[in-house]
Amino acid sequence: MLPGISLGIGVQLEPSQLEQLRSSALATAGDRLPTLEQIIETVTLRGGYNTNLVIAGTTLLGLAAGIIGVFALLRKRSLMTDALSHATLPGITIAFLTATALGFDGRSLPVLLLGATVSGVAGVLCIHAILRFSRLTEDAAIGIVLSVFFGAGIVGLSYIQANANTSSAGLNRFIYGQAATMRAGDVAIMGSIAGVSVVTTVLLLKEFALVCFNDAFAKVDGWPVGAIDLVMMGLVVLVTVAGLQAVGLILVVAMLIIPPVAARFWTERLWLLVVLAGVIGAASGYFGSVVSALLPRKPAGSVIVLTSGSIFAISFICAPARGVIATAIRRLRLRLRIAGDHLLERAHELHTSVLPASVVDELAQRRGWSRWLRTLVIWSLRRAGMVGSMTSNGLEVLRAGMARGARVSRNHALWKQYLISYADIAPSHVDWSVDQVEHVLSDALIAELEAELTAQGIAIPAVGSAGR
Amino acid sequence: MNGAIIQFDIGADLFPLLAGTFAAMGCGLLGNFLVLRRLSLMGDAISHSVLPGLVIAFLITSTRSPAVMFAGAAAAGIATVVLVELVKNLGRVEPGAAMGVVFSVFFALGVLLIERAAMRHIDLDADCVLHGQLETLVWYDAPDTLSGLLTWSTIDAVPRQVAVLAMMVVLAVMFISVFFKELRIAAFDPALATTLGFNATGMHYLLMVFVAAATVASFEAVGSILVIAMLVCPAATARLLTDRLLAQVVVSGVIAAVSSVGGYLAATSIPAAFGKDAVNAAGSMSVMAGGLLALAIIAAPRHGVISGWVRRRRLACAITVD
Structure with missing residues (x-):
């Protein structure tokens, strides 16, 4: 045949x-x-x-x-x-x-x-x-x-x-x-x-x-x-x-x-x-x-x-480089980093090193985290030495975590200031876009922002006590 | 040769002609929405990749019953659509290349599996998937005259393939008329469709199921090459002739019918005029559809080459006169 x-x-x-x-x-x-x-x-x-x-x-x-x-x-x-x-x-x-x-x-x-x-x-x-x-x-x-x-x-x-x-x-x-x-x-x-x-x-x-x-x-x-x-x-x-x-x-x-x-x-x-x-x-x-x-x-x-x-x-x-698994891992990492940042930022805003479970719950609900993502976020923060264990009082945020929270919060403020001053975006509209960007601003860009805003005589947020 | 230019013998020609025409009309009608959504090549991809579906269905069940074949092919069709979307979106691959990857792998798999089937001495043939077996639909004890057709026994004589294809045309017409509004919005503006609360993705998959079904219903009789031709050519031709979707759908159905009848008669009559045997009718129908399209490109009333030229000349004259 x-x-x-x-x-x-x-x-x-x-x-x-x-x-x-x-x-x-x-x-x-x-x-x-x-x-x-x-x-x-x-x-x-x-x-x-x-x-x-x-x-x-x-x-x-x-x-x-x-x-x-x-x-x-x-x-x-x-x-x-x-x-x-x-x-x-x-x-x-x-x-x-x-x-x-x-x-x-x-x-x-x-x-x-x-x-x-x-x-x-x-x-x-x-x-x-x-x-x-x-x-x-x-x-x-x-x-x-x-x-x-x-x-x-x-x-x-x-x-x-x-x-x-x-x-x-x-x-x-x-x-x-x-x-x-x-x-x-x-x-x-x-x-x-x-x-x-x-x-x-x-x-x-x-x-x-x-x-x-x-x-x-x-x-x-x-x-x-x-x-x-x-x-x-x-x-x-x-x-x-x-x-x-x-x-x-x-x-x-x-x-x-x-x-x-x-x-x-x-x-x-x-x-x-x-x-x-x-x-x-x-x-x-x-x-x-x-x-x-x-x-x-x-x-x-x-x-x-x-x-x-x-x-x-x-x-x-x-x-x-572009495979499905690699892309998924990259996306998950970014997602975790952003979620972790939000958590630490919240701790910084509340000036507390122990985040009550109710605050974490509220954040998770507002940001639409699944139960799975929430667990993963806390796990990854703990691995990075940012938070301690979950006690009956709440989540204990360590020194490094507080520092990161302060930095994110400051980046948020800087970028917001920049958008309002330069991009003519209404103050009521900036928060959403700032929220996306605050996690990915590089150190070089932050330095540039500081210089730019200072040169224009615009008040920039001070470096917090736990700042960078 | 009996002197007549057009040869038509009810026994040899009626059912092949009907099968071809039904297949062409069903595919031609559905094709409108593919052409508008720039998915013309999805028909191409699906019709190549139903092959492994057919063979796997056959290898699993060991029957060639139409229902089994249909299920296998429809599954393969859907798998193709899903995989193309996956490769395109997750892999960030260009749509054309994504389609090419998926359907060629499916087709290769099909060819390989056919070899396995052939090892069991079973006749499954890649050729008939490609160019069909219209010529086998012979009606042996057909009446000699057209008036002889008007009896109940005619209905009994209709081969299964023709009945299935007729059913497909009916289903395609029903699908298009029931979902005309949704299809229209999804074709022109999928985003709007989503905001209006239609499920554009659902519509997309439903359309693909119909395309896969049309492919399967047609492949046995007319072959996938006619399916590809009829999914694209009549709709493209109609698109050059009219700007209204409803008119386009109707016109495409007519063009599909005309090209299949014309193609069939050309396949039997032209070689006969030179004393040769008939050629493959499905191929001839595709060529006829292409010929009609070429005619439309050149001579369409508003979008044709000639009318465009005339319009430009007129405008040039008017400008000069002004």
């Missing part, structure tokens, strides 16, 4: 291709799980020539797609690549029909990929035309081009299946991809595309960054924005077309989108983003083809996408 997905409208492989498959690990693996030896062989690239070809090809493709995908992501063009890849299908069928009609071999890969490129580019131009000449929005334009071009491609495929005298020879493989049919020439193409992507990105990183982050400024500054954009888009087209055969037109877009999005969670720096996306893409390509070589009936394209999808999920949850 075929290694790729079983296609309803039969894919027929040539005898030479079948032979190739038989000799590869894919076919020999049968329906059993691979042995440890087989796993080690394949992972260390000793699993046979054809297996290695596939692994090399998908790894290089993953690398190129990851790198190029970064710029597609930053240009907010992720889904335009989806339209682009779907729009290649009619070109493939037309190229096949034209080549066959002219007496050439319609299955020749360069011819098909040329057709794919032409119609893919036509699709992107159609999106631009729709945006330019109608009031439709980008999402609609992408959806239109994607579905209409793909529909045309399906019409073409069905025409070929029903009418062409030659066998349609698996044009379907461009929809789902068949990494296993990769040959040395294809891998060379992947390699050169990966090389071109890496070199272009290294050479033009500054230009790409400029256009991605601020194209209006780039234009004003005299950069050839159109040309740079064209280079970026051209690379996307190149990678997409190269990926058609390996992972198919539906999933190639995943190779362009997922690695950059996953990498984005780990870093804020562009060059690191590019490197990480390339590594994630290459790793998914490698892992995907290794798994599909070892296990029967695991199409490489899907495994590659699921691998990068898992890397995305891990990044989404665990990444220290």
